[in-house]
Amino acid sequence: MATESEFMAWYDRYADKLFRHCLYRVFDRELAQELTQQAFLKAWEYLSRGSHIDHPQAFLYKTLTHLIIDEREKKHTVSLDVILEENQEPTEDSEEQFMLDIEAAEVIKTMQTLDPLYKEVLLLRYVDELKPKEIAEVLGETQNVISVRIHRAKAQLKERLHQHTRL
């Protein structure tokens, strides 16, 4: 069974990844922090009841996904444009940071046009940098299914980007 120090090592290793993953699902920084924290607390609660967690990363992602779904049920959908606008506060960042922010906003907008299942695997693969085997564990699918899904997700993304540049 994991000890407290092992559990805090999980926190050190996965907190940023989980937060980022959550942020690109809920688009609310404070909420993303809250849900990420809850995911860790639920994991600890699970351990405190005498259960084992063999694959902490997968467990935490799954828990977080459930929390995100629950949260979606509570809130109304807000326009993505409003969210992106609200989160782009004027700062004294460098030119490079400014361009990164613009690029990030464009990526997010494009991602939002994808099928939700494709968006999810692309985030897990290319932002959270999980391997297909790990993604399969998180989503409860076979590795084969995930590999095919990633392939199709990339194809759809390229198609969307192509449409975007044509406009």
Place this chain on the structure above:
Amino acid sequence: MKQFFRPLKQEHLSPDERERMMRNIRVFIQEHPLANTPANPPHHIPWFQHLSLTRYPMFATIVLAMLIALGGGTAAAAENAVPGDALYPFKIHVNESVRSAVALGAEEEADWQNTRAVRRLEEAANLAAQGRLNSEIREELHARFAAHEERAEQLIADLKKKGNAEAAADVSATIQARLEAYSDILANIKQSRPQAAEQLNGLRNDVNAEATSVSEVRAASQDDEKERTSEAAEGKKKAAENKLREVEKFIDTNKLKVEAATVAQARAQLTKAQETFAAGKASLSAGDFTDAFLKFKQAHTEAERAKVTLQAMIRLQIPLMDTTPEAKDNEKKNSGKSVSSTTHVTSSLKAEVLGIKLKAKTDLKANADIE
């Protein structure tokens, strides 16, 4: 492809955000030790950190002096304190303030404020059972109870304003279940402590009024009338399942701390929750997601009520009388016989209730040695 996603990787938790989250997690770990392990030494939170969170700076100075005098374990010892005990101020101004400070969000804070309110109820019930609830203490506890409940209602209203009607409804349901459970508990205590009937009636009126207020707020939100998706019903099912499991484990873990009748009552309440859950599953299979959602929610509330009742009985150490209609009928039929589960608060239990476990010697320890 990796280059495309590069801009998204710039997001990180800031050092402050990481630190705050880690602190919250450590507090939670301290409150929920691992099962079946030797007692984990609590993560040491420096005392000055607690004191910086209190709203009473003058009191903080006094507390620091107390801590130095009393040594370690004070926070744990204070948990059993009632008005009049030396450590009671520590309990409400330090222990409870720390927990408020690390509340995770409005929902958790509302739940915690209600928990603080029922802690005042328990203290009053404890004192009433011992014949120590004078009007001054009663007024003080009533005022604190009302203040915590008002704060909880404010937080629930804030949740609704921010569009979190679901969270507001969930925490309202938990609070209502808790208050209704305490109303029953006070009725039970009154039966075993008729001499404290008047005081306990007063407490029960406070609780019933608050429970009614919360139920009116829930009804007004019309949360129960919303259409639900299968995803929402599945989510609620999971939450109910976890709660049922949690309460079952709680009963098993604590069954030796109370009388058999109390355990039986808790198990009966849990069984009722499990039956409601099964009905929810039937609705889910039939595709009636809204009905399934409501039944799972009800099962969650019923299970919570079973746990709250048992928890309170453990803390109060006063036997529970069965107040179900069937038991009342049986009581009428057996009116010549004494009801077995009532009167056994012995002097040793009184000692427990008075906080005999306090490590620090206080005047009350002398009073507790009745025999």
